[in-house]
Amino acid sequence: MVLEMSNSSLCIVYDDVFLKHNTDPYHPERPQRLIDVMRVLKEGNVLSKVKVEKAVKASIDDVLAVHDEEYVKYVERAITSGKRYLDPDTQVSKESFEVALYAAGSAILGCKKVLEEDYDVCFILERPPGHHAGKSGAALGAPTLGFCLFNNVAIAAKYLVNEIGLTRIAIFDFDCHHGNGTQEIFYDDKSVLYISTHQDGRTAYPGTGFINEVGEGEGVGYNINIPLPPFTADDLYKEVLNKVVSKVLRKYKPEILLLSAGFDAHKDDPITSMNLSLNSFLEIAELVKRLKEEDVTRKAIFVLEGGYGPGLAQGVHNIVAYFTNMPLIREAETSSTNKVRAEGLRVISEVCEEVLKPYWGLEAC
Numbered sequence: 001m002v003l004e005m006s007n008s009s010l011c012i013v014y015d016d017v018f019l020k021h022n023t024d025p026y027h028p029e030r031p032q033r034l035i036d037v038m039r040v041l042k043e044g045n046v047l048s049k050v051k052v053e054k055a056v057k058a059s060i061d062d063v064l065a066v067h068d069e070e071y072v073k074y075v076e077r078a079i080t081s082g083k084r085y086l087d088p089d090t091q092v093s094k095e096s097f098e099v100a101l102y103a104a105g106s107a108i109l110g111c112k113k114v115l116e117e118d119y120d121v122c123f124i125l126e127r128p129p130g131h132h133a134g135k136s137g138a139a140l141g142a143p144t145l146g147f148c149l150f151n152n153v154a155i156a157a158k159y160l161v162n163e164i165g166l167t168r169i170a171i172f173d174f175d176c177h178h179g180n181g182t183q184e185i186f187y188d189d190k191s192v193l194y195i196s197t198h199q200d201g202r203t204a205y206p207g208t209g210f211i212n213e214v215g216e217g218e219g220v221g222y223n224i225n226i227p228l229p230p231f232t233a234d235d236l237y238k239e240v241l242n243k244v245v246s247k248v249l250r251k252y253k254p255e256i257l258l259l260s261a262g263f264d265a266h267k268d269d270p271i272t273s274m275n276l277s278l279n280s281f282l283e284i285a286e287l288v289k290r291l292k293e294e295d296v297t298r299k300a301i302f303v304l305e306g307g308y309g310p311g312l313a314q315g316v317h318n319i320v321a322y323f324t325n326m327p328l329i330r331e332a333e334t335s336s337t338n339k340v341r342a343e344g345l346r347v348i349s350e351v352c353e354e355v356l357k358p359y360w361g362l363e364a365c
C-alpha cells in the first residue's frame with residue numbers, strides 16, 4: 001500500500017482535439033474515455049493543481065523517424081478516402097489522421113516540457129493510443145493495429161535520441177497488452193530499453209511478448225517481456241516491480257523514463273482478464289518517484305495507451321493525485337489465487353534466469 005505522497009511538479013497534455021478521432025460510442029477505444037478521465041480529474045480537484053497544456057501536432061518527419069513512409073501514406077489515404085475501419089479492430093473517422101499527428105506531437109511536447117521547464121513528470125492524455133503500431137503497421141504478425149495508428153511513445157523516444165542526443169531512454173509499458181509495435185521498433189536498439197508487463201500472449205491480443213524475445217544485435221538484452229498469467233493481482237504485480245522492473249531500471253539509469261500507460265490490467269476492465277486494483281498503478285507512481293529520488297532517472301513521461309473500464313479514469317486520477325499531493329481514490333488490494341501466484345512467480349524467476357542474469361549481471365531472484 002502506498003502511504004507516502006510526493007510534491008513533484010507535474011504537467012498534463014490534454015486537448016479536445018483528441019475527441020475528434022470519432023470512433024463509435026460502442027467501440028472500446030472511444031472519445032468518452034478521455035471525457036471520463038477529465039471529469040474524474042476535475043471531481044478530484046487535481047486539475048486545479050496542474051498546468052494543462054494544449055496538444056501540438058507532430059511533423060510528418062517526426063512520424064517518419066519511426067514509421068515507413070508507405071505506411072504513413074496508407075493511413076492518410078485510407079482515412080481521406082472515407083474508410084471507417086483500417087482493420088476489424090481499428091476504427092477511424094475523417095479527422096483521425098490529423099488527431100493521430102496531435103497524439104504523437106503531444107508525446108514529443110511532454111518531452112520538451114520536462115526537459116525545458118521545471119516539471120518532473122508529464123502525463124499525456126491523448127488518443128488514439130500507439131504501442132501496437134509497428135514500423136509498417138501491425139507488428140510481429142499481429143492480426144490488427146489494435147486501435148493504434150502511430151506509435152506515440154516510440155516517436156517520443158526517437159525524438160529524445162535523434163533530436164536531443166540522449167543515449168539511454170527506457171520505456172516501461174504497463175498496459176495489459178504487449179506493446180508489439182514498440183518492441184519491433186527498438187528490437188535491435190540499446191538506446192531504448194523496452195520493458196513490458198502484460199497478460200500472457202497465449203491468452204490475449206496481440207499474441208506476442210514472450211520471455212525469450214530479448215532483442216537482437218546491439219539490442220540483445222534490452223527487450224524485457226514479463227508475460228503474466230490471467231487474473232494476476234496486486235501481490236504478484238508488486239513482486240514484478242520489485243524483482244524485475246526496478247532492478248533493471250536501477251542498472252540502466254535511463255536519462256528519461258517513458259511509460260506506456262495503459263489501465264486495462266485493472267480488474268474491472270471489460271476486454272481483459274487481469275485482477276489489478278488501483279493500488280498497482282499507485283505502486284508504479286511510487287516507483288517513479290523513488291527512482292527520481294535515487295537519481296536513477298531525472299524525468300518521467302506517462303503516455304496514455306489503453307484502459308476501457310473505470311480503472312482508466314481512476315488510475316490516471318490517482319497517478320496525478322499522487323504527484324500533486326491530493327487525496328487518492330481508494331480501492332481494496334487484490335490477491336492472486338495460489339495457482340496464479342505460483343505461475344506468476346515461475347515467470348518472474350524465468351525472466352531473472354534467462355534475461356536479468358545473463359544480460360544484466362543481476363543475480364537470479
Ligand SMILES: [Zn+2]
Pocket residue numbers: 175176177262264305306307
Ligand atoms: Zn491494452
